[in-house]
Amino acid sequence: MRTALAVLLGLALGVATPGAQAPAASTGAQGPDAQQVAKGKEVFTRMKCLLCHKLGDKGGALAPDLDGVARRRDAASLRRLLEDPEKEMKDPQYKVKMPVFPFKDGELDALVAYLGTLK
Numbered sequence: 001m002r003t004a005l006a007v008l009l010g011l012a013l014g015v016a017t018p019g020a021q022a023p024a025a026s027t028g029a030q031g032p033d034a035q036q037v038a039k040g041k042e043v044f045t046r047m048k049c050l051l052c053h054k055l056g057d058k059g060g061a062l063a064p065d066l067d068g069v070a071r072r073r074d075a076a077s078l079r080r081l082l083e084d085p086e087k088e089m090k091d092p093q094y095k096v097k098m099p100v101f102p103f104k105d106g107e108l109d110a111l112v113a114y115l116g117t118l119k
Helices: 002-013 034-046 075-083 107-115
Strands: none
Touching (some): 034 107
16 A cells, blocks of 8 residues: 555656646547547556556555446546546545646547546
């Protein structure tokens, strides 16, 4: 648990507020773009989201479970949360605050697309 907290603190201290991002990729009748979703899964893994969040039978218990997150939050809500976690996460039950991540071009869109598949 200390390792996870240390990683989170390091991420939180070394990041800047993300700049303006392009709008999320639209989803047609056939669903989200597979390449965008794959890129989002890579971002999810690289940002070590499972240190705090649980998905399936893997991950941590410091933050909300991400199973079914797309049923609880739409793409706009997920985007707001990822852009400004402190503003969006007001629940006092969470003892560790989600850091602001330094998303590069397209990464936020991709992560939102991936999270949108977690129904």
